[in-house]
Amino acid sequence: MTADVIIIGAGISGAAVARELSRYKLKIVILEKEAEPAFGVSKSNSGIIHAGTQNPPSSMKGWLCVEGNRLMREELAADLGLNFAQCGQLIAAFGPEDLPELEKIKKEGEELGVKGLALVDRAWLDRNEPNLGPEVKAALYVPSAGIISPYRFVYALVENAVRNGAELRTSRKVTAVRRPEGGGFEVVAGGEVYRAKFLVNAAGLRADEVSALAGAPAFTITPRKGEEYLLDKKLGHLANHIIFPLPSKNSKGILIIKTADGNPMIGPTAHDTEDKDDLSTSDEGLAEALAGARRLVPSISKGDIIAYFSGLRPVSGKDFIIRHEDSVPGLVTVAGIQSPGLTAAPAIAGMVADILKKRGLKLEPKENFHRLRPRPRHLTELTPAETRRLLEKDPAYGDIVCRCELVSAAEVRDAVKRGARTLDGVKFRTRAQAGRCHGGFCTTRIIKIMQEELGLPVTAVTKRGPGSELIKDERK
Ligand SMILES: Cc1cc2nc3c(=O)[nH]c(=O)nc-3n(C[C@H](O)[C@H](O)[C@H](O)COP(=O)(O)OP(=O)(O)OC[C@H]3O[C@@H](n4cnc5c(N)ncnc54)[C@H](O)[C@@H]3O)c2cc1C
Incomplete structure (x- = not known):
């Protein structure tokens, strides 16, 4: 496959770059090693849209954060139907x-x-x-600070980029990057070869490894x-x-x-x-979090805790690394995207588009760019009157699948239609399985819906990709 730009990584950085570039008449391919976007650092963070404070004024991450925060408040939250709340x-x-x-x-x-x-x-x-x-x-x-669901932010960006023609290829781990004599790149992922003149490395914790594959100057990511x-x-x-x-x-x-x-x-x-x-949590971490x-x-007590997780910030020095690699023409590195990367991503995407333009990528705006993405409906966000009207139109919203988080069969189906391919993908999009019972009651029902929507045998439905199947076919 030949594209104008290949983006490696479908976290918030790659997703924002894809959505930004999808404004232009370009063939864009996103290669992601996991079964779905947002399964890397972008799923395990605090979900804060930072204002920009607590960054040195001379830092790149500081001004990109302030600009990302502005874009969220003034454009993206409304355009992409995001659940951003400016709580301060x-x-x-x-x-x-x-x-x-x-x-x-x-x-x-x-x-x-x-x-x-x-x-x-x-x-x-x-x-x-x-x-x-x-x-x-x-x-x-x-x-100006606020909060957002981090994975839904990624899904919205990817969904909108795909609506505007970008191609998402999941379960495609990039294992080799070749540089043919005539210029550009040949990228090997999932046994396939993808070609493009420009390559964006947004591989999060693995950006140093991808950079090495492309022969760019070395840097190290420390989690x-x-x-x-x-x-x-x-x-x-x-x-x-x-x-x-x-x-x-x-x-x-x-x-x-x-x-x-x-x-x-x-x-x-x-x-x-x-x-x-290493995404483990520890007694020491719990004690530190509780004390702080x-x-x-x-008034916070240990008994108030219902779930826990850890995330790994991809750190390389004190600031982000966003640059064209002059020794590897056409390669743009987006690495070391530690906090506030979730906030800064839309501004990072603008910066990457500018770098690519300076390096010769023609950015010709599409006449029919779809700026808006309809907000998914969630029962928990509706008033009783709105719920009644919705049920009259579509009774499937009254068929409750997840009782803890009040998620209906219609929401689960919508999540699958919008791209969910795993149980975690459904959870991150709808919150079904995210409540007190951790999916004890609803998982089998969700598997059934996924089977119907995707035409898969139940044994092919996974929690988070190959190897995490819940139901085994004993005949095999
Ligand atoms: C605990 C914690 C709290 C945080 N809180 C906040 C916050 O409140 N606000 C904020 O603004 N920021 C926060 N951050 C920072 C933020 O989460 C990150 O800056 C951001 O998620 C980084 O996104 P990314 O797209 O660069 O990386 P990722 O989300 O990791 O995306 C990289 C993607 O590349 C894929 N990939 C890797 N190697 C390959 C390969 N070889 N082939 C194909 N695909 C590959 C990965 O699977 C992954 O999906 C926090 C981070 C942590 C850890």
Whole structure:
């Protein structure tokens, strides 16, 4: 297959680049090693659309974050039907000794263009954040920060890119990148060869390995693990903002995070590790998350935790690496996309398009670019009157599959029609299996729906791709 641009990796970076390039008359192919997009770092994070504070004003990640935040608030949330909520953020000070640091964060944020920053006192906090502990004396209020479902953000970008002609090829691990004499690239993935003049390496934790395959100058990705702990939905009103302590050397600290799905979350920890596949959680991580969170909101207890996960930040130095590799003409590296990569991705995509244009890619706008993507319907987001109207039109919305999260058969079918190919893909899109029972009641029903929609035998339905089948055919 011959394309104009091949993008390696369907995380938030690759998805945003694909959607941005799909505005133009180009043949775009996305190659992803996993069974679905958003199965890498982009699924395991805090889901915060950062404002841009807590980044050095001279950093690339700082200005890309501010621009990504603006794009989300002013364009993307509405265009792509995203569940973004601008709830604002507080950075807490525990005493007068913290105030100079808070002032510094405010000044640096303002230099980056973050708007509306204000120092607030304990009286303000008592009115607006009543569950804060007594240790918190003041805070920096950051109104433009918000929250989103990270994987649904990726799915929306990919879905819209595909609607605009991009091709998504999953279960295609890139194993070789050849550079033929006439220029361009031959990329071997899943036993097939893909050709293109331009190549974008957005392979997350593996970007250093993909770069080496292409013969580009070496860099190293070091995973920095973050453990996160999800609390019961009944604590949905624990905090009105995302609450941060002052940042540490390596991270933004342990936070109280509102999430787009209503369960508050505490974490993430930040510890460098060597293993790019180590997604384990630990007793030490739990203790660290609980201690940090309780300093901000003391009422949180261990019994409130209903689920946990860890994610690995793909770290390479202190900033993102986004550049054309002059020694490998046509190769653009998008690597070291640590936090705030989820926020910055749409701005990263604009930067990548500019780099490609400078290197000779013709960006001719499509007359029929579909900017809008209809928002998937979720029963939990509807009023009773809206639910009644929907049920009159389509009774399948009354056929409840997941009782914990109130997800109907119609939502599961819609998720499959929009691209879900695994049980996790259905979960991330709809929340079915994400509640207290962890899928105990609904998994078999979802498998049945996937079987009907995809025409697959039940033995071919997997949790997250080949090797994670739930039902075995004993005759084989
Ligand atoms: C604990 C934690 C909390 C975070 N919180 C936030 C936050 O609140 N806000 C924020 O803005 N950012 C946050 N981040 C950062 C954010 O998650 C990352 O910056 C972002 O997800 C990186 O996306 P990516 O697309 O570059 O990488 P990925 O999502 O990992 O995508 C790379 C893709 O490339 C694929 N791939 C790899 N190798 C190959 C190959 N050889 N062939 C084909 N495909 C390949 C992978 O399977 C993967 O899907 C957090 C990160 C962590 C770990």
